[in-house]
Amino acid sequence: MTPSVRVIPNAATRAVSLLRTIQYTHPPSCPCHSNPNHHHHHIPPAPTFTPRPLRTSGASSARRYATPAEPLKEYAFEMAASSIRFGPGSTQEVGLDLKNMGANRVAVVTDPTVDRLVAMDQVRQSLDREGISYRVYNSTRVEPKDSSVRHAIDWARPYAPDVFLAVGGGSVIDTAKLMNLYSCYPDADFLDFVNAPIGRGLPVDKPLKPLIAVPTTAGTGSETTGTAIFDLVERRAKTGVAHRNLKPTLGICDPLNTATMPAAVKAASGLDVLCHALESWTAIPYNQRVPRPNNPINRPAYQGANPISDVFSFHALRSTIKYLPRAIRNPDDHEAQSEMLLAATLAGVGFGNAGVHLCHGMSYPISGQNPTQYRHPGYDVPHPLIPHGVSVAVTAPAVFRFTAASNPERHLAAAEVFGVDVSRVRKEDVGAVLADAIAKFLADLGDQPNGIKALGFTSADVDALVEGTLPQRRVLMLAPALEDDVQREREQLRALFENAMTHH
Template sequence: MTHEHAFSLHVPDLVFGRGALAEVGEHARALGLTRVLLVTDRTLRPLAPVTRVETALRDAGIEVILHDFVAIEPTESAIDRAGAAGQIHGIDGFISVGGGSSIDTAKGANLLVSRGGRIADFLPPPLGAGRTLGGGPLLPHIACPTTFGTAAETTGIVAFALDHGRGKTTLTGAPLRPSLGLLDPTALLTLPPMVLAANAFDLLSHAIESETARPFESRPAPADPARRPVTQGANPFASLGCREAIRLVAGALGPALDDPTDIESREQLMRAGLLAGTVFGMSGNHLPHALSYPISTLAHRWTAPDYPDDHPFLPHGLSVALAAPAVFRHLERRLPDRFAPVARALATDSVADALIALMRRAGLPNGLTAIGLSDEHHPALVEGALAQRRLIDNAPLTPTAADLAAILADARRYWS
């Protein structure tokens, strides 16, 4: 077998800085947009980031069709609904304002408007019909994040829940990547404490997983170098962004939680998200995210503080945070050299212990038992994680079912 010898980096154009959202009208006009679907959620709809974007678009002479039906965690049916709205109104582009939910919903809807069909059509069997994304571009999409953890504005990944409680999945491909991302740190001033903390832990885990993922050169060489996969494994370029992102979050999270008006710490967090997001899309995630999907699916009786309380659900960042310390403790013992740079960035001797201290500082749930998951859930969690082959195969060590069971046992409770 011939092994890979190179890695590729593809990110959208990005604009970073205070006031960047006010530029959206000029950027949309430069992309030739005349009628756009503005995708957001009803919680954000009356807040400053959405009104600022909508006003800037209308001032630029662009017709805005508002679609504020995004689910807090994207769902199959919500993406289909947004796609149908885009088709009905004959739009020529998308503007998403919000966190990963809004941006991923717009990515999926863009695929449906551009290619036709439903989102399940593009999932592999047995989940869907196995349609390919196609190689041509989709409609222009400007992503305006109001969070910093998902990095959805930089990636060609759509994460969403399947209908009828069938779990979570991802759709991946270069055409899904937004055309432009506008990162404005002032948008983070709208985040309540638990939402900010969930973003921080999603970002931290992105960076640590990307830094410690399976090395790119251990993979088989692609048959066609022009068609390398979106996620390719750890590489030296990604390490630069990951390590700095970890350092920035570790320093900024406390001040941001202490002072809801501290724009400097929020700018630091968004900068960390930009760094990690730019590289994690090429390196990929692994075990914490593989476990997070079944954790989110089974934790259906817990309601997160600071999130809409119309139905119980576990936000993505928290599901990742609950798995991460146990995963990293398991791997750090076996691969100390791979985790040494992470420990240095966190200024600690133990990556797991540093994350647990940050969890306590941020008021996160104390392990799986705190969200209602007991040992009887562990077999289903193991099965659900092993089904995430893209993530399992990107781990630095391929876990067995027994490995995952031991990790879950460690994740029951992190402090007394």
């Protein structure tokens, strides 16, 4: 039953009260359809937020202060995403986009494989047709390391482009973001903007050069976000930079560019979409995050689940479950290929504002440590590789079994999307039900590792995996059910990795 709204004389307070009532008593609505019967799936509300009691100063009842021992919780969220153009053949417009920007020196960033594909052919033709001056950097590494990122930055700085154009998967787009960042901060130390506590986590306090992103995979959603991830070799873990100013100016999502993805790449990329959607859907609510920033420039890109991110994340989850198996099995299923690219973009908007949590936090040491030099089948790369999508999905059954108790309604809604009959599922069983549904989905896709043991990890590696996860504060802080005590957190992460050894 929807609680009534108490009428409060103060207009501002009344507006806030009404917003909270709408936000936490109704499912997120489709922006184009206000009819609550339009969608067949009920989306449960976020957990109800009860404001923290504040201590009133005896000197003035108009000013209220939180107790010093309790940091203020967040009270606002921000919506940030790139402009998106979606449609087959839209890559051909990029030359006109650059001409409209008045671009004089364009850095085109790609990788050796994409440089030989139709996407780069289309880009070159479009730029040449409009007389755009450009140079191509094609040495981006799949799953970039700090060394490959530094190499790209060293190439970009002396060229001093006025626009960046990234053509490729998430690795290419993320590398281009970092090239842009460090070209605009030529005196910055490499760790200045890297996420704390590994780096200094400084805010990006000025606009960067325009960046156009043309994704050639349907997975990372990097064309919408201000996040760039790489492997910091000396720490044996992934980290990165996250700030709204890194997000591309424009993402050109052309389904023709994903048609050449091998099945293994489609699967891994799609699993990244799956986890983006599930994690952002189940992240802590934005107004449970602490501390509240003392300046809006310090508000993180990853803020917690909120009414806007919920719409994008849940839609992306439905689309991925429906279309990913089809996209993998039939390269001529153009509807499925197109819908997966759209799902990746929508999930990018969702997690780019809400954030991800345990699957991603645990994935970074998994892909970074790779103790047996595992190389995923279907990837044409000259080095060992645990693809990012594989590294996040491999822990998903264990993760959502663990987090379900924090919000059974949301986890139950996710299980229903997987096709589970949830009409008689008890709250205490939701975690096991969702975990089984995810494990079955992974098994049905084929060629997916059955837990981290299949990637070469054993119980002897768990402590190193835990230590590689603990520095991922920007995502762990959004994890439901994870305790705010380092020793207890270690124990919980250790149990999660042990439970992730196999899915059954």
